[in-house]
Amino acid sequence: MNTTRSRLNSLPRRRPVAPGLWFCFRLLPALTVCLLSCILLNASVARAADDVPGAGELMLHSPGLPPAPALMQRSAVQVSISGMVAVVTLEQSFRNTSEQWAEGVYTFPLPGEAAVRALEIRVGERRIVGEIRERHEAEAVYTAARDAGRKASLVAQQRPNLFSNRIANLAPGETIAVKLEFVQPVNYTAGVFSLRLPMTLTARYIPGRPLGDKPESTDPLPLPDYLGRFLWTDEVPDAPLLATLQHPRAGSDAAPLNPLTIAVELDPGMPLARVDSPYHEMRLRRDGSRYHLQLARGSSEMDRDFVLSWEPATGSRPQAALFTEKVAGEHYGLLLVVPPALAENLENRARELVFVVDTSGSMGGVPIQQLRESLVAALDGLRPGDSFNIIAFDHSYRTLFADAMPVDRLALKRARIFISELRAAGGTEMLPPLRRALASSPADDSRGRLRQVVFMTDGAVGNEQAIIDTIVAELGDSRLFTLGLGSAPNSWFLRKAAQLGRGRHLRIGDHAEISARVGLLLEYLAAPMLTDISVEWPQAVADAGGPVPDLYAGAPLLRLVRFNMPPQPGVIRVSGELAGLPWQQALALEAGDEVAASAPGVASLWARERIEQILDQRYQGRHEDSVRAEVLAVALPHRLLSPYTSFVAVEQQVSRPQGIPLRSVAVPGTRPRGQSPQAYAYPQTATTAAAKLFLACLLLFIALLFWVMRGPEADRVPDQPR
Amino acid sequence: MFPISLGRRVRHLALAGLLLLAGWQLAGAGWIHGKALLAQQLLGRAWLESAATGVAQKPWPWADTWPVARLRVPGLQVEQYVLAGTSGQALAFGPGMHEAFAGGARNWTVLAGHRDTHFGFLGALVPGVRLSLELPDGELRDYQVQSSRVVDSRVERLDPPPVDRPHLLLVTCYPFASVAANGPLRFVVVARAVYGFSKATSASPGATHASGSSFATRSSSSRAV
Numbered sequence: 046m047n048t049t050r051s052r053l054n055s056l057p058r059r060r061p062v063a064p065g066l067w068f069c070f071r072l073l074p075a076l077t078v079c080l081l082s083c084i085l086l087n088a089s090v091a092r093a094a095d096d097v098p099g100a101g102e103l104m105l106h107s108p109g110l111p112p113a114p115a116l117m118q119r120s121a122v123q124v125s126i127s128g129m130v131a132v133v134t135l136e137q138s139f140r141n142t143s144e145q146w147a148e149g150v151y152t153f154p155l156p157g158e159a160a161v162r163a164l165e166i167r168v169g170e171r172r173i174v175g176e177i178r179e180r181h182e183a184e185a186v187y188t189a190a191r192d193a194g195r196k197a198s199l200v201a202q203q204r205p206n207l208f209s210n211r212i213a214n215l216a217p218g219e220t221i222a223v224k225l226e227f228v229q230p231v232n233y234t235a236g237v238f239s240l241r242l243p244m245t246l247t248a249r250y251i252p253g254r255p256l257g258d259k260p261e262s263t264d265p266l267p268l269p270d271y272l273g274r275f276l277w278t279d280e281v282p283d284a285p286l287l288a289t290l291q292h293p294r295a296g297s298d299a300a301p302l303n304p305l306t307i308a309v310e311l312d313p314g315m316p317l318a319r320v321d322s323p324y325h326e327m328r329l330r331r332d333g334s335r336y337h338l339q340l341a342r343g344s345s346e347m348d349r350d351f352v353l354s355w356e357p358a359t360g361s362r363p364q365a366a367l368f369t370e371k372v373a374g375e376h377y378g379l380l381l382v383v384p385p386a387l388a389e390n391l392e393n394r395a396r397e398l399v400f401v402v403d404t405s406g407s408m409g410g411v412p413i414q415q416l417r418e419s420l421v422a423a424l425d426g427l428r429p430g431d432s433f434n435i436i437a438f439d440h441s442y443r444t445l446f447a448d449a450m451p452v453d454r455l456a457l458k459r460a461r462i463f464i465s466e467l468r469a470a471g472g473t474e475m476l477p478p479l480r481r482a483l484a485s486s487p488a489d490d491s492r493g494r495l496r497q498v499v500f501m502t503d504g505a506v507g508n509e510q511a512i513i514d515t516i517v518a519e520l521g522d523s524r525l526f527t528l529g530l531g532s533a534p535n536s537w538f539l540r541k542a543a544q545l546g547r548g549r550h551l552r553i554g555d556h557a558e559i560s561a562r563v564g565l566l567l568e569y570l571a572a573p574m575l576t577d578i579s580v581e582w583p584q585a586v587a588d589a590g591g592p593v594p595d596l597y598a599g600a601p602l603l604r605l606v607r608f609n610m611p612p613q614p615g616v617i618r619v620s621g622e623l624a625g626l627p628w629q630q631a632l633a634l635e636a637g638d639e640v641a642a643s644a645p646g647v648a649s650l651w652a653r654e655r656i657e658q659i660l661d662q663r664y665q666g667r668h669e670d671s672v673r674a675e676v677l678a679v680a681l682p683h684r685l686l687s688p689y690t691s692f693v694a695v696e697q698q699v700s701r702p703q704g705i706p707l708r709s710v711a712v713p714g715t716r717p718r719g720q721s722p723q724a725y726a727y728p729q730t731a732t733t734a735a736a737k738l739f740l741a742c743l744l745l746f747i748a749l750l751f752w753v754m755r756g757p758e759a760d761r762v763p764d765q766p767r
Numbered sequence: 768m769f770p771i772s773l774g775r776r777v778r779h780l781a782l783a784g785l786l787l788l789a790g791w792q793l794a795g796a797g798w799i800h801g802k803a804l805l806a807q808q809l810l811g812r813a814w815l816e817s818a819a820t821g822v823a824q825k826p827w828p829w830a831d832t833w834p835v836a837r838l839r840v841p842g843l844q845v846e847q848y849v850l851a852g853t854s855g856q857a858l859a860f861g862p863g864m865h866e867a868f869a870g871g872a873r874n875w876t877v878l879a880g881h882r883d884t885h886f887g888f889l890g891a892l893v894p895g896v897r898l899s900l901e902l903p904d905g906e907l908r909d910y911q912v913q914s915s916r917v918v919d920s921r922v923e924r925l926d927p928p929p930v931d932r933p934h935l936l937l938v939t940c941y942p943f944a945s946v947a948a949n950g951p952l953r954f955v956v957v958a959r960a961v962y963g964f965s966k967a968t969s970a971s972p973g974a975t976h977a978s979g980s981s982f983a984t985r986s987s988s989s990r991a992v
Contacts (some may be wrong), residue, residue: 408951731949735796748785
């Protein structure tokens with residue numbers, strides 16, 4: 046150190062310093078040091094941040110995912126809407142980006158009310174039409190074709206709104222398109238028509254104890270290894286079939302991971318006041334009474350539901366209509382009757398409201414925010430005299446109050462604190478909190494309260510059946526309302542739960558919808574408007590649905606029937622009790638061959654409704670075997686997908702030569718928009734102490750350099766007294 | 768010209784500023800480590816109190832977490848009090864027990880800790896090392912390390928498959944020597960229960976030499992380092 050000082054001290058004697066020397070010995074070293082520190086500071090922070098994929102040295106062992114998906118999927122949707130029926134063609138294209146022959150397994154959602162009636166695969170110029178078979182037969186046909194090296198596709202229903210598609214023998218670099226056609230009824234609520242198509246799935250929670258061995262080892266279709274993350278459990282024996290693989294990154298419309306194109310042809314049959322797609326930007330073209338819509342950007346990400354809504358112009362709202370279709374000599378009909386709107390405030394009975402809210406990990410991100418806001422909005426809508434309680438659940442549940450408390454300032458304050466502390470984490474055990482909510486105390490009944498349970502969740506569970514069974518068994522006098530949250534909730538399950546719970550299902554997909562939807566919910570909560578409904582037909586018909594349910598304000602009556610003979614002129618009479626008073630509405634069918642508007646797809650809708658009705662009889666204890674036989678008798682002639690029937694398409698030509706192996710891979714979908722990256726995220730496990738220490742050392746080092754490289758003028762100061 | 772040849776006062780000021788900043792950063796780092804050390808002492812007291820009263824005790828009045836378990840690695844002379852939750856507030860004071868798995872959901876207990884304060888020892892956990900986890904009610908379970916690996920938290924969920932036997936999952940950040948606090952990599956150690964359930968009286972650890980659990984603790988002689 047001393048020698049350095051003396052050498053540095055000796056330097057200033059030679060002044061003035063030549064510019065070249067100054068540059069070499071002063072500026073250059075100083076700049077180098079500055080640059081070096083900058084690089085050091087940057088590199089140390091950046092190193093741990095993103096050295097994973099390209100680094101090469103660090104081979105990560107992550108069995109959950111392959112480095113890059115071998116199969117990519119894109120979808121094209123064509124919707125043709127006519128009146129109350131939409132016919133949708135969904136074309137899924139699978140491209141094999143790997144160097145090996147592949148079998149793809151893709152899990153995807155469809156609307157819970159969809160009647161899937163056709164399958165076709167397209168390989169280059171060749172088209173192969175699929176056929177409907179009993180499920181195990183279809184699986185056998187598919188397995189044989191796959192093993193023989195033929196191209197094939199098998200589409201099966203795992204849940205009413207969750208389907209799987211297997212595509213066999215995709216050559217490296219090849220693309221196969223699988224085209225599905227389904228019919229869906231249009232929803233009509235409070236004067237607005239709407240159609241909803243789900244595009245992605247929220248990964249479902251599988252409750253129960255894992256079973257060591259598969260319950261049935263007869264499965265000829267083993268799943269790819271990393272899809273088998275869901276194990277068989279005692280509560281969900283088919284859990285692995287529900288597994289969904291998702292891209293680890295979130296998708297975006299600018300660079301979609303699963304690109305989607307949508308084309309809609311809308312023939313509403315009446316003048317419209319507006320056409321709207323709340324979650325997608327659409328370009329609209331009008332051609333007479335028809336509307337054509339396309340995505341404004343051409344394509345979008347499959348990370349949220351697609352919703353189209355349209356509103357008839359004032360004065361042209363439908364009051365009643367009958368749509369018919371003739372298929373294979375049989376006539377089918379769809380009847381729509383809209384009860385009149387009433388001035389509000391029908392009755393002001395005191396209510397007991399129990400909010401059962403889901404705070405499981407899958408609600409992380411936007412959904413839990415929506416949940417908190419919806420709850421606050423719902424509390425604001427409570428009336429004096431009501432009482433309420435909140436039950437929040439994940440893998441366990443906790444209640445706001447031990448028992449429902451009357452609405453007062455203190456109770457509301459406590460509720461607001463409770464709500465603000467709700468965080469999304471953990472599993473989804475729905476049964477215990479629902480049981481708790483449905484268990485009504487006799488004291489409430491004696492006071493004549495309306496007991497209403499509002500269930501707010503994304504419905505991402507695998508044991509839907511057990512939950513619905515519980516609701517049917519323990520509902521008592523309560524009514525169950527469901528509010529679906531997030532970008533991709535399990536809508537079928539929530540709708541079914543509300544239907545069997547004698548309530549309504551509502552859906553919130555966006556912050557902007559919260560106040561309107563919660564307002565609607567509270568309106569529904571008042572009471573059903575129309576009860577004891579009966580429909581009188583002029584001729585004998587087979588009604589697909591069961592008993593007519595009570596109707597809430599804004600909801601129309603929808604009936605699907607099969608006529609025993611061609612529809613005759615006559616009058617259809619609908620009667621019931623509207624807010625306690627008798628009410629009747631009639632629809633006259635004119636004479637002539639064309640008695641009603643013809644709508645293709647009604648027959649498929651009738652058959653699907655019939656199948657659902659037969660399946661629902663399981664809740665009344667009907668045996669599975671007889672249910673199965675009856676469902677097959679409807680599903681096979683109508684060529685519909687059901688829990689017991691699957692579509693299979695097989696190419697005759699063999700494309701994969703014998704001896705070349707086939708690899709089974711899962712096709713990834715996109716995570717629902719707004720959901721946090723991981724439901725079960727790894728915690729942050731490093732402090733900033735190391736960074737602070739590093740920075741401190743760096744600063745000290747710079748200070749030292751500063752000291753060492755002092756300028757010559759400064760050093761001459763102590764020299765002067767000499 | 769170049770700052771080095773600036774006036775003496777400016778140069779001193781700059782130097783003082785640099786030293787001050789360095790000191791500030793040093794103090795920050797020291798505070799983090801000091802908190803982590805001190806908290807464990809306070810937690811020890813709260814733990815004994817919890818064990819004695821049977822009610823979860825907060826280590827200090829304004830704490831938003833409380834000890835839920837005691838983790839020991841006899842081979843490494845590690846004894847730490849585990850807190851409820853894995854939020855940043857909890858992990859500053861000790862390893863945390865993941866809420867999603869609380870109550871032994873799916874037979875997994877997930878503990879996470881900072882690599883630079885409490886869980887720095889995870890790198891020394893080679894297969895075969897014994898750990899023990901004691902709950903406030905005196906339930907003591909011994910585990911043996913099965914495996915360890917590095918995961919990328921961006922692509923993999925913390926979602927271990929359900930298992931029949933109780934398992935312990937220890938998570939910390941990786942690489943251990945990294946400076947950045949928000950890296951995506953995690954070091955994960957899996958340990959499996961060895962002796963099942965046994966009872967110990969945690970309030971007086973010295974008095975249970977005859978019980979099976981202390982035998983298990985003492986017999987874990989497989990030194991890892």
